[in-house]
Amino acid sequence: MPRVSLPFLIVLPLLILLLAASGCASWVAPHSVRQAGSVVDYLYPDAKEPPQLEPTVTRLHPPVQVGIAFVPGACGCEGLVEAEKQKLLQRVKDSFAQYPYIGNIEIIPSTYLRTHGGFTNLQQVASMFNIEAIALVSYDQVQFNDTNALSVLYWTVVGAYVIRGDRYDVQTMVDAAVFDVSSRKLLFRAPGTSQVKGNASMASFGQRSRAARDLGYQQAVDQLIPQLHVELDTFKERIKSDAGFKVENKPGYSGAGDFGGFGLLLVLALCGVGYARRARG
Amino acid sequence: MRAVRGADWPWVTIVVATVCVIFVAMPESLIQPLSGDRHAILHGELWRLWSAHLTHFSLRHALIDSVTLLLIGTMAESIFGSRRIALFLLIGAPLISSGIVLASPALLDYRGASAIAIMLATMVGLSLWQSRPTSRLTLGILAAILLAKIGFDATGMSLTLTDLPDHVRVAWQAHLLAVALGALYDFLPTRMQQTDAITGLLRADVPHPQ
Numbered sequence: 001m002p003r004v005s006l007p008f009l010i011v012l013p014l015l016i017l018l019l020a021a022s023g024c025a026s027w028v029a030p031h032s033v034r035q036a037g038s039v040v041d042y043l044y045p046d047a048k049e050p051p052q053l054e055p056t057v058t059r060l061h062p063p064v065q066v067g068i069a070f071v072p073g074a075c076g077c078e079g080l081v082e083a084e085k086q087k088l089l090q091r092v093k094d095s096f097a098q099y100p101y102i103g104n105i106e107i108i109p110s111t112y113l114r115t116h117g118g119f120t121n122l123q124q125v126a127s128m129f130n131i132e133a134i135a136l137v138s139y140d141q142v143q144f145n146d147t148n149a150l151s152v153l154y155w156t157v158v159g160a161y162v163i164r165g166d167r168y169d170v171q172t173m174v175d176a177a178v179f180d181v182s183s184r185k186l187l188f189r190a191p192g193t194s195q196v197k198g199n200a201s202m203a204s205f206g207q208r209s210r211a212a213r214d215l216g217y218q219q220a221v222d223q224l225i226p227q228l229h230v231e232l233d234t235f236k237e238r239i240k241s242d243a244g245f246k247v248e249n250k251p252g253y254s255g256a257g258d259f260g261g262f263g264l265l266l267v268l269a270l271c272g273v274g275y276a277r278r279a280r281g
Numbered sequence: 282m283r284a285v286r287g288a289d290w291p292w293v294t295i296v297v298a299t300v301c302v303i304f305v306a307m308p309e310s311l312i313q314p315l316s317g318d319r320h321a322i323l324h325g326e327l328w329r330l331w332s333a334h335l336t337h338f339s340l341r342h343a344l345i346d347s348v349t350l351l352l353i354g355t356m357a358e359s360i361f362g363s364r365r366i367a368l369f370l371l372i373g374a375p376l377i378s379s380g381i382v383l384a385s386p387a388l389l390d391y392r393g394a395s396a397i398a399i400m401l402a403t404m405v406g407l408s409l410w411q412s413r414p415t416s417r418l419t420l421g422i423l424a425a426i427l428l429a430k431i432g433f434d435a436t437g438m439s440l441t442l443t444d445l446p447d448h449v450r451v452a453w454q455a456h457l458l459a460v461a462l463g464a465l466y467d468f469l470p471t472r473m474q475q476t477d478a479i480t481g482l483l484r485a486d487v488p489h490p491q
Contacts, residue, residue, distance in 0.1 A: 063320045063389070097324050104320075255381070255452030256338055256445050257393025259349045262430060267353045267402055270423055273416050274356050274409055 032144050035213075037073040039138040039177050045116030058183040059246050060132075060239070063103035066178075067131035068092060071138045072115045080217055082110060088221045089137070092176070095225045099232075106131055119184055126181040133187065135178045135228075141216060143209060144169040154202055164199035168209045171195050172216035174224050185244075188235040192224025293367045294354025298347040300335050301394050305343035312336050317378055317391030330375035336392040338449055346394040350401075357401040360408055366401070373400050373462050380458040388452060396455040399427070403463025411467075431456050 040047075070085050080088070086107060093105040106129045114121045122134065151165025159165070177189040196216045200208035239245035259267070304312060317333025318326070337343035358366050377396045381388055410420050434453035445451075 255385070255388040255391045255455065256342060256449050257334065257346070257391060257395040257397075257455050258342055258445060258451050259346060259393075259395035259398055259456075260451070261345060263395065263399075263427075264345055264349050264352075266423055266427055266430070267349050267398065269419075270402055270406055270409075271352050271356050273413075273419055273423075274360075274405060276416075 031146070032142055034140070034142045035073065036140045037071040037138050038140075039071050039136045039175070042071040042113070042116065042136070042138075043118055043122070045118055055244070056183050056185075057244060057246050058180050058185045058187075059248050060180070061248055062101035064101065064133050065103040065106070065131045066096075067106045067108045067125065067129050067134040068176075069108035069113055069125075069134065069136060070110055071136050072110055072113050072117070080214070084214060084217070085110060088217060091221060092135070092137075092225060092228070095229070096232075108134075122179070122181060131181065133178055133180050135176045137174055137176045137224075139172070139174045139217070139220075141170065141172040141213060143213060144171075145205075145209070148199070151202070160202040161204075162201060164201050166200050166202055166205045167197070168200065168205070168212055169195070169197045170209070170212045170216040172213075172220040174217065174220040176224055176228055188231040190224060190227035190231040192220040192222070192227060194219035194223065291351075291355040291358040291363065293363045293370065294351055294358055297335070297354070297370065297394070297397075298351045301337065301343050301347045301350070304335050305337045305340050317381065319382055319386075319389045319391075322378070322382055327375075330378040331371070333378050333391050334374045334394050334397050337394070338392055338445055342393065342445060346398065350394050350398040353398050353402045353405060357405050360405060369400070369404075369466065370397055373397060373459075376462060377455055377458045381452065381455055384458075385452075385454045388454065391452055391455060393452070393455070396452075396459040399456050399459035400463040400466075402427075403460050404466050407464065407467040427460070431460070 068089050070080070070089070086109070089107045093107060096102055096105060108125055108129060112125050112128070126132070126134065146167045146169075147165055148167055149165075150159075150163050153159035153163045154165055172194045173191060174193075175189060175191045178187045179185065180187055194216050196212045196219065198208060198212055239247060304315070314321075314326070315329060315332035316336045317329050322329050337346060354366065361369075374397055377400070378391065381391055406420055406424060410417055431453050434451040434456065
């Protein structure tokens with residue numbers, strides 16, 4: 001049996017410890033993770049120059065049929081799973097159900113929107129879902145990962161499970177831009193932001209940071225909804241004086257239960273028959 | 282005659298007509314949540330099924346409808362009794378509104394009391410038809426004129442003295458539904474009385490067959 005020298009017995013555990021400690025950083029997520037879906041990337045994928053919009057009158061026909069969708073992520077790094085997206089969009093939809101001039105609001109699944117699809121894709125979706133305007137929700141979420149001083153205790157192995165030595169800072173921005181599909185005009189937009197910070201042990205970092213990212217979207221949408229209401233009210237006032245917009249009624253929009261003077265005469269005649277009969281009786 | 286009952290005061294008609302006039306004097310922002318907005322009804326604002334009949338597009342519209350309702354309602358209450366008229370207005374009004382929502386997707390906002398007035402007129406007309414055979418020719422002519430008016434309204438050739446806004450057309454569908462509901466009443470009460478299925482509220486108002 002070969003002999004092992006004493007210095008080697010001391011150095012080897014230290015070397016392992018050093019490697020383990022230095023490796024901690026690589027066991028957790030990278031220092032920052034970004035998820036983004038940009039409305040500009042989606043609508044103007046190959047634009048080298050600013051889009052030229054011809055001055056046209058945007059005609060709105062209340063109640064306007066509206067679609068709402070998350071824009072597809074440019075890099076395939078979708079921020080949320082589809083079910084979560086639908087839940088968030090449902091909350092936006094519910095908050096706008098009270099307006100009589102907004103018709104049905106369709107939640108459009110992300111699978112219907114192609115990456116860099118542009119207005120061509122938007123027109124297809126609008127035809128498919130029978131919508132006149134669409135609210136495109138773009139998002140940009142960055143997660144910063146750091147360690148704190150407690151992370152040194154990860155070397156105890158148990159510490160990796162109980163010590164919260166990792167920090168995350170999730171910053172989220174969502175932005176809803178409402179477009180008139182036929183004129184391609186931006187009607188109004190509103191942002192929502194959030195910041196979620198927290199600590200986690202190395203073992204629970206993945207789970208906690210994922211929950212923080214979801215929470216970030218929820219808080220940003222919570223902030224977005226009242227902003228959208230404010231912008232909608234502002235837009236409503238703006239179109240009254242803006243020559244670029246015209247509100248028109250749909251054919252057969254309103255109906256009056258109107259008997260008219262002619263009907264009044266008919267009722268008088270009917271009453272005459274009734275009272276004449278009674279007088280004779 | 283199917284039902285004859287004197288009423289001291291046509292209080293139901295007076296209340297409904299008064300509310301119509303009060304509503305038209307109120308600002309549009311307060312009236313809008315009460316009109317028969319199709320989309321809002323489909324989103325659960327079911328009170329509009331009733332309140333739509335009490336809202337109007339203009340003062341003249343409201344006045345003509347209210348006077349018409351007052352005339353025919355007074356006669357209807359003297360024939361059928363106030364409680365029964367109240368009950369049938371409560372049932373008939375939402376049925377007419379629901380019928381519009383179901384049958385006329387293009388009709389997005391409905392206002393006016395004429396449909397309930399026509400429903401009462403049909404009930405009165407059929408009652409007179411049965412009780413007074415000698416008046417049937419006159420009643421038949423009046424019925425034909427009413428149906429012709431609805432037909433004209435349907436083709437857009439409305440004969441009206443009211444000042445409806447440009448985008449508003451006469452909702453002939455509501456009038457046709459009202460005629461159908463009024464006519465349906467002529468069949469319903471007998472069955473309901475025979476089977477004793479009607480509520481005590483209504484029974485108290487039903488006269489004995491003569």
